[in-house]
Amino acid sequence: MTKEIGVGMVGHAFMGAVHSHAWRSVHRFFDVPLTPRLAAIGGRDKARTEDAAAKYGWAAAETDWRALVERDDVDLVDICTPGDTHAEIALAALAAGKHVLCEKPLANTVAEAEAMTAAAEEAARRGVRSMVAFNYRRVPAVALARRLVAEGRVGEVRHVRAVYLQDWLSDPAAPMTWRLRREQAGSGALGDLGAHIVDAAQFVTGSEVTGVSAVTETFVRERPDGDGRAPVTVDDAAIFLARFSSGALGTFEATRYALGRKNAMRLEVNGDRGSLAFDFESMNELSVYFEEGGTSGFRRILVTEADHPYVGAWWPPGHLIGYEHTFTHEAADFLTAIGGGADPEPGFADGLRVQRVLAAVEESAANRSEWTGIGGTA
Amino acid sequence: MTKEIGVGMVGHAFMGAVHSHAWRSVHRFFDVPLTPRLAAIGGRDKARTEDAAAKYGWAAAETDWRALVERDDVDLVDICTPGDTHAEIALAALAAGKHVLCEKPLANTVAEAEAMTAAAEEAARRGVRSMVAFNYRRVPAVALARRLVAEGRVGEVRHVRAVYLQDWLSDPAAPMTWRLRREQAGSGALGDLGAHIVDAAQFVTGSEVTGVSAVTETFVRERPDGDGRAPVTVDDAAIFLARFSSGALGTFEATRYALGRKNAMRLEVNGDRGSLAFDFESMNELSVYFEEGGTSGFRRILVTEADHPYVGAWWPPGHLIGYEHTFTHEAADFLTAIGGGADPEPGFADGLRVQRVLAAVEESAANRSEWTGIGGTA
Amino acid sequence: MTKEIGVGMVGHAFMGAVHSHAWRSVHRFFDVPLTPRLAAIGGRDKARTEDAAAKYGWAAAETDWRALVERDDVDLVDICTPGDTHAEIALAALAAGKHVLCEKPLANTVAEAEAMTAAAEEAARRGVRSMVAFNYRRVPAVALARRLVAEGRVGEVRHVRAVYLQDWLSDPAAPMTWRLRREQAGSGALGDLGAHIVDAAQFVTGSEVTGVSAVTETFVRERPDGDGRAPVTVDDAAIFLARFSSGALGTFEATRYALGRKNAMRLEVNGDRGSLAFDFESMNELSVYFEEGGTSGFRRILVTEADHPYVGAWWPPGHLIGYEHTFTHEAADFLTAIGGGADPEPGFADGLRVQRVLAAVEESAANRSEWTGIGGTA
């Protein structure tokens, strides 16, 4: 058994369940330099937090995140709360010398993200590491896509086509949630789904979005909330055009109204030597095209071979992995970075970069879709 | 045998070959009120036009389109030439009392399209019919999609996602053609491919594009031309966001640089009761989703049943049809309209509507992607 | 225009419609040495045969096939009738010095097929050509599959998996037809569908079936026939195991009870260097796997490129062809063989080979599935 690292996690809903599984399992499959010890889980409601601790295997439950951050047995703080609380918790944890894994989007505003990035850079100089949880980078097929682009097998990229389609708001009777309140969620489909495809597109192509033209829409402006109704204050859908630093064109769409598309995070990249296509609903596959004369065609690579990214830790060829494995990969990468004294990717700076794109989308949408450059793009 | 109608066709390249096949075959499969007689084919080069006449089965060859239009044995003029000549030929034919089938895009400018539409309306009052050749409306799967939307099975449409992807310009060494010269083609991927998806999206949804925000790009600005090189003066790709009169959002992309996508004219529509998806590379299929509890899923309808649009004229279930069948359907619909004394769809007004969208795309692209309304939208 | 060849066709139902189209169109797309002239169509019912002549473009209608065969303006006899009449017509036509194209299965019995093959070989010495209409060899994707096997790209073949699935008898209320009467059809799904997959498997692999073990079944033994009911005297489904001369194993299934499979003629071949998969419901595609390390995967080749078999005669990449094109290809190949003084493939000997496999299937099925060698296999 390697040296232990104490983990404290704030939040115990959907993300909390997945992250817990990752911390419990990562060392069973990956040779990590540090073995996670599930020290404490944090939540506001005492009973529910204690239930979560028992169910997910955490040693202690804290109802005050500040107390959790300050615990001596916590070396790493994992932030799984809504976006409005990310900055405060992350800044406190970094100040306390705790490594930080923060769920995406990094923050609800560019200003918060900038402050977090500055703090993370300062902390890194003290050996304190931070990572933003863009888990889709850890899908083996997505990591393979990046590898193929980096190796030049796709050539010069001309087009990026990225959508993230869900349908759980299609029904106007679907109830209100915190995800539909601007003050908590920051934005709607844009921040929740759009953030993933902006990061994935930049990650896979190795190129940055430099400007956008956007439209956002809220189709259903009020939803049932307890006995009454509450206003939806975020976007239901966001569509935008983009240019990349490489000269490629991009189209993006994030929506919760694409009936029948349950979790269709899709990315297609066309270069002058090859093309790539991915769909998270078939997450173990990567579709790849190379120009090969009369036998050219999009091939469906089942990304389950031992030499594919992350896959060697799992099962034989043709045996699929699932959603939560991406978090286990994330935990493995973070522990490896901490153990090796290196900054992990994606860092807070990557989260900030995405945040700036989201901000430009909202600005363009509010301004007759006028072309809007990304602040701070190199 | 029904009464004959003399057809004169101008142009003998790709479109000429397909249209010839339609005129030769339509009455073998469909009960049309008029049987086409292939009276004359027109082209500028005498030898090549005569070769085409022999190969495709036309009785005469004309090197002057005016002479063709004026022939007594020509009752219907079929225009298969580049866009810069459409207006002149169509106006002359309508003036001469000839029915006109005109390839898309209707014209290279809105002004030309307006003049053609006015002439078509005037001619219609004299019983002279005109149609624009948006053949993709005649794909059985596309016609079925429209039927399902019209029957309300998709509900209120929230999203339209339309792309037309080809890849024949991916290679920078691909040579110059008339399609890359603005003076002949009007525009590039926008007019050639974008026109199809704008029309198809409006046709299937029964709703009109009211405004756009656009980006166009020319990736390769010079191409080999004989011994030298010539400038490419049209767009290589066009991407745009749209709103529909129904309130739906749309994303559009037309490109000739999507390596591996040979003729991927794709359309997806998401409503609040159902969704539809089509890909011309699998043109005999329509993918449809209805909300049906635990057995919901996108179903692949093989659109080859006798009760599907147009299909009863062809083969048993599961036996596919191909690209040229859409032109045979078009010919059948046009002959039926002429024989029945009705105006066919899509008429020149529909072509004009598409032309206005294309013009708005170019205007927005030239104006920092600013939101641009569609002139003349009802 | 090349020299003409007079065609006489016996039969005017489904196959008659498709064959007529092929004879009318073949020279419009292919450079054939002989141009078909549609001289006469034959059928038993005078009125219906005359209607068919008018509809399909035949110059004359004959109600006696012997008269048709003897016409001076008929150089080629195309047999599109049920299997019980093939031998008689073919023998008469060959004796009269007419080239013969015969629909599959070649005959209803091995004895008939042997007689036909002997007559065809004798006729060939007089320059009279004969071909059996296994049109699925003319699907570009199937022809490409054979090319890839012949080039060694699949390596040594281990497995063949062939099914032909239809569903038009799933409903027990579907009415009686000649296809369900042994005296006319010879057998049921076995001869109608099984014949195609046996030929296709032998064609693609270049290897012959040497023995089989089989089960046949008639699920519904009586069907509505006019006011009464009639017994079904053929198989509804046939399943069989096979060995090939190459050492490969094969599984075969032909049925009309595979609900939802409309015309799923599927063939998969696994070799030690590559694999191939085809489905007629996506007839413009060939799925191919080569061992290529980390980017291996089944690729979907859209078989619509100019250098793919037959495709150069048709449309640009990505534009599909349909079912009837396979007959046009068949006509082109037959005319080319006749014009070039060569024996076409597949000849009657190929039809006999398939017939022997079908006979062995019936024998094994009647004999507790016992292994049954193919008579006459080299």
Added chain:
Amino acid sequence: MTKEIGVGMVGHAFMGAVHSHAWRSVHRFFDVPLTPRLAAIGGRDKARTEDAAAKYGWAAAETDWRALVERDDVDLVDICTPGDTHAEIALAALAAGKHVLCEKPLANTVAEAEAMTAAAEEAARRGVRSMVAFNYRRVPAVALARRLVAEGRVGEVRHVRAVYLQDWLSDPAAPMTWRLRREQAGSGALGDLGAHIVDAAQFVTGSEVTGVSAVTETFVRERPDGDGRAPVTVDDAAIFLARFSSGALGTFEATRYALGRKNAMRLEVNGDRGSLAFDFESMNELSVYFEEGGTSGFRRILVTEADHPYVGAWWPPGHLIGYEHTFTHEAADFLTAIGGGADPEPGFADGLRVQRVLAAVEESAANRSEWTGIGGTA
């Protein structure tokens, strides 16, 4: 926390890794009446077993399976060894009053399976439970398929089409393993892969195989083994025809030579009201066809909804699960049965039933494929 149950597992290779994960995780996701305690892992090599104990989280390591079975802290014995040891271990464990989970195939011979079944039945009377690990029954899509058949939505089943295709022996240079030795593995592809599809076909249709006709083959008869070569004494592939008690026909194929098919366990069922198709390489999907007029088509159900079998324990719609989840489901079902005092399914009798089919396959293959009834079929 619910009451604990001590688990002892024999075997620590591939199956051991997966089972360990299931025992560690099951109570984190499912409300099970007993919480597994990983008491001891057994293996022959002391160092390797201790490493496995540390890696997988077992409290103790035993090098003698008898010692493991007799431990007081072991209430349940999980058998993950090659098939030649199943009977001995299971009989000892049942005799010792330990619940038994046994990997498939249940045994290497029918006689062993009969003895095990008898012992299990006797033990059940003492409240000791046993289950055979046909984990593919626990794929949500497979369980949904069974539910649809049971509800009558498929109607009367006519056809079953089952294949299990792998390719890891395609290369003749692949080395020898215990799986290729008859004395350890019992049979080759037949027992390893064929057992799964026989069980799955019987499970989904609720009908039993009553007879078979079979061919087996060993393509490569010697393989590299250390410095030398060793004979392969099992089948490389097995193909067989079957009849079911319901009257349906079945075709089966198990092979390790289907190049490019990595783990294609596929099952298709055609009834007279509907059809089902499953492929383990897309294990989160079930393809379903119902007859619904003009909108009929195979629909791809993404089996990730909360009301699908097992899925409610996991993630939101569209978030996939992987291979090991089927073992977690198996553990949940077994613990639920033990806690509830009920016999779990599939029991040893189900394993015996499969074993008899496998024996009949070998008998038929050795006897000119002659039809062979299944011993003991009800």
